[in-house]
Amino acid sequence: MPIIHNTFKKFQTLVREESGIHLSDAKKNLLTSRLAKRLRHYGIDSYDEYYRLVNEDSFELQMMIDIITTNETSFFREPHHFDYLKNSLLPEFKGSKYRVWSAAASIGAEAYTLAMILDEGLVPRNISWEVVGTDINTEVIEKAKQSLFPMEHATKIDKKYLKNYCLKGTNKYEGFFLIDDTLRRNCTFLHANLMYPPSSQIGQFDVIFLRNMLIYFDNENKKIIVENVIKALKKGGYLFIGHSETLNKITNQVRQIRPTVYIKD
Ligand SMILES: C[S@@+](CC[C@H](N)C(=O)[O-])C[C@H]1O[C@@H](n2cnc3c(N)ncnc32)[C@H](O)[C@@H]1O
Structure with missing residues (x-):
């Protein structure tokens, strides 16, 4: 029509x-x-x-x-970000709890990927962790909470993570996998519109992933979103954006340290 x-x-x-x-x-x-x-x-x-x-x-x-809204996502999308988090950022962390925000989380693939990396890298050092996922789309947030994914989503997940953190579905769940409770209990998903400042209850984060979302906004709204998100980033915390995105002319509140990684000084 x-x-x-x-x-x-x-x-x-x-x-x-x-x-x-x-x-x-x-x-x-x-x-x-x-x-x-x-x-x-x-x-x-x-x-x-x-x-x-x-x-x-x-x-x-x-x-x-x-x-x-376009909700395209996958586990271990742009894997160099997870390698950098695992190999460079987690080893330097000295606190007792590491908090990460997947700010445009979609169905939760990014948040659960983060959870796997954090659980593997931090729990052996007695550091606890938390991942918060938010999205404006209520349907994807419900899916993220369910944490049940079709097997096609498992193709990018390394065998060791599948073994440690994913449960293969049987009977009516044949063809699906469920994220294990070890990860789920430290992951929270909330409905939120990033055009508004984050609720103070969400707290402050060591790392924020704001990936593959800014491309849908004009510069005026990109600025609003980035400034809102940065409010919840700790001093010394890191902001990750998608590979086709940039914060050039959008904000000077964070400093670029790698092509798509920024630090709040
Ligand atoms: C393409 S997905 C990116 C998912 C994930 N970050 C990734 O890189 O795989 C973009 C997400 O941004 C969400 N989104 C769009 N506008 C938003 C807004 N104003 N506030 C919060 N989320 C929004 C969409 O619903 C969608 O799930």
């Missing part, structure tokens, strides 16, 4: 206001194809009518946000 340009513009504004995400004009087909199933669900035959519904119904507004 086609969308008139004016209606697309209204969705563009609404999406930006609610999530900060910039939907360029080139994303018109993407938006319509993603929303089409909601129109079918309600038996609605125009995007204008759906726009009215979304404005009146906060549940449907969240549904729309869930549908338009």
Whole structure:
């Protein structure tokens, strides 16, 4: 079903206001194809009518946000970051508890990868750890909490981590694996919109992963998000971004130490 340009513009504004995400004009087909199933669900035959519904119904507004966000992720994505954490940052840590935030966590693959690295590197030194995962999309946060993944997600996980931290599903869970309770009990997942400052309850972090998220925002909103996230980074803490992202002209509150790794001095 086609969308008139004016209606697309209204969705563009609404999406930006609610999530900060910039939907360029080139994303018109993407938006319509993603929303089409909601129109079918309600038996609605125009995007204008759906726009009215979304404005009146906060549940449907969240549904729309869930549908338009891109949640692509994988375990051990951009593995050099996990190598750097394991080989350079963890050995220098002197405290009693290490806290990491996966700030755009999607279904939790990044957070559980972090959990594997932290558990392996810190527990033998009697250092406890915690991973907090947040996302604006409520559906992915529920999946992250379940920690049950299709076997295809296991391909990038090293055998030793599969053996130590993943349980192979049987019977009705055939074809899935579950993250072991050793990791799950130190991982928390919360719904949060990074366009707003983090709640003070979330605390301060030694490391923040904000990867493959900034690409969906214009520079004005990138600045807001990065400044919000940095508020929760400890002095001397590290911020990781995705390989195709940069903080050039976005903030000078953190200093680049590697192409996609920054420190808060
Ligand atoms: C492509 S995924 C990246 C997942 C993971 N960080 C990685 O690199 O594999 C981007 C995530 O950012 C989330 N996101 C988009 N806008 C957001 C916002 N304003 N606040 C919090 N999360 C947001 C999306 O829902 C999505 O799950």
